[in-house]
Each structure stands twice: as structure tokens, then as C-alpha cells.
Amino acid sequence: LSDINLQIRFQNGVPAVADESMSEWMKYVYMQFEKPDTIGVDVKLEAIDPDGKEVEIGIAKTDASGNYGYSWKPDIEGPWTITATFLGSGGYYSSTSTTYITVDPAPETLSAEEIAANVISQLPEYPEQPAYLTIDIVILLLAVVGIVVGLVVYFAVKKQ
Known part of the structure; x- marks a missing residue:
């Protein structure tokens, strides 16, 4: 961003929007019109699991701030490499970002009896009436x- 006003308004850069939202979005960005309802862009999420196998996670859609989220449950523990890819559109070049996570083992599951015993052991002992x-x-x-x-x-x- 070369314009200081844009840098102040969009400190992390101008978020990408879908081509069908582009006209109203550019009025908002460059002419300071009211912020329109926009449609975000698709971000493809892929991973490399701890065994080096490529895994397709899914597609997330960005919001008006350029953020996205996706709920996913990895199938094995260990270090994962996750790549988010925007394939580009009529108004934007493609882009990619990578992050790294470690999946820890799931906690041990307890039986109902073990949970009950644990809860009872935490209750205070009451004095006699x-x-x-x-x-x-x-x-x-x-x-x-x-x-x-x-x-x-x-x-x-x-x-x-």
C-alpha cells in the first residue's frame, strides 16, 4: 500500500473479496463509501502429516477482514505443516501462507465410575448434625x- 491513509485503515493490507463484491468494495477502500456487505474468497487448506503424506483439509471462506477459520480433526498426532492457498481471481493474484502445529495425544478417557469416584473424592466431608x-x-x-x-x-x- 503506497497511500498512508490506506495503511492506517488497513494495517494488514486490503482484504481480498470475491469478484462480484469488487465494485462496491473498491468504493469503500478508495473513496471511503460506507462499508458494504461483501463475499469473501475461497482459501484451500492442505496439510502434510507427520508421516509426510499430503492431506486435503477443506475450503474456508474469508470474512470482510480477510480472516477465515476451519474446524478440522487431525487423524494422527505429531508435527503438521498446514498451507493455506488463495488461487487468485479476476482482481487478485494468488497467494500462499504456511503454518506449523503439533497435535498432542488425546487425553485418556475415563469410565463413568472413575469420573464419579473422582467427583466424590473432591466433595468436602460434612460434620455430624x-x-x-x-x-x-x-x-x-x-x-x-x-x-x-x-x-x-x-x-x-x-x-x-
Whole structure:
């Protein structure tokens, strides 16, 4: 990008869009029109597995920022080389990018019994129930209050 304004607006470069979105997209990029709804471009994802075998992962479509994502589950563990390729279009040359990942072994699966035992072992041990429950104490206090009120009334009536 040679224009400083474009460099400020598109710090990672101007994202590629599908040919059918190109006209409105260029108005947005160069004439500062409102950002249009755009259709992204297809990115072909391929890999080389740890055994050196080529694997076709799939096709992802970019968003308006030029980003893409793809959900995929590798079939073996070890180091993988992943290549993303944009084949080009009427308005853009092709491009390629490569990244590297390592697939670790899956964690050991536990049986339902092992999970239950693990959860139970993490629960706190509760102390024994007290001899007096809360409701017992409330009933006892109400009885004491009733007796005190009864005695006060009795002595008040007796004095008269």
C-alpha cells in the first residue's frame, strides 16, 4: 500500500473479496463509501502429516477482514505443516501462507465410575448434625417466651 491513509485503515493490507463484491468494495477502500456487505474468497487448506503424506483439509471462506477459520480433526498426532492457498481471481493474484502445529495425544478417557469416584473424592466431608436443629431451638425459644409472658400476665392480674 503506497497511500498512508490506506495503511492506517488497513494495517494488514486490503482484504481480498470475491469478484462480484469488487465494485462496491473498491468504493469503500478508495473513496471511503460506507462499508458494504461483501463475499469473501475461497482459501484451500492442505496439510502434510507427520508421516509426510499430503492431506486435503477443506475450503474456508474469508470474512470482510480477510480472516477465515476451519474446524478440522487431525487423524494422527505429531508435527503438521498446514498451507493455506488463495488461487487468485479476476482482481487478485494468488497467494500462499504456511503454518506449523503439533497435535498432542488425546487425553485418556475415563469410565463413568472413575469420573464419579473422582467427583466424590473432591466433595468436602460434612460434620455430624448437631444435637439441636434450628427448628428445635426456635420451638424452645417460643416456649420460653410464652412462659415468661404468661408469668408476667399472671403477676399483673394477681396484683390487681
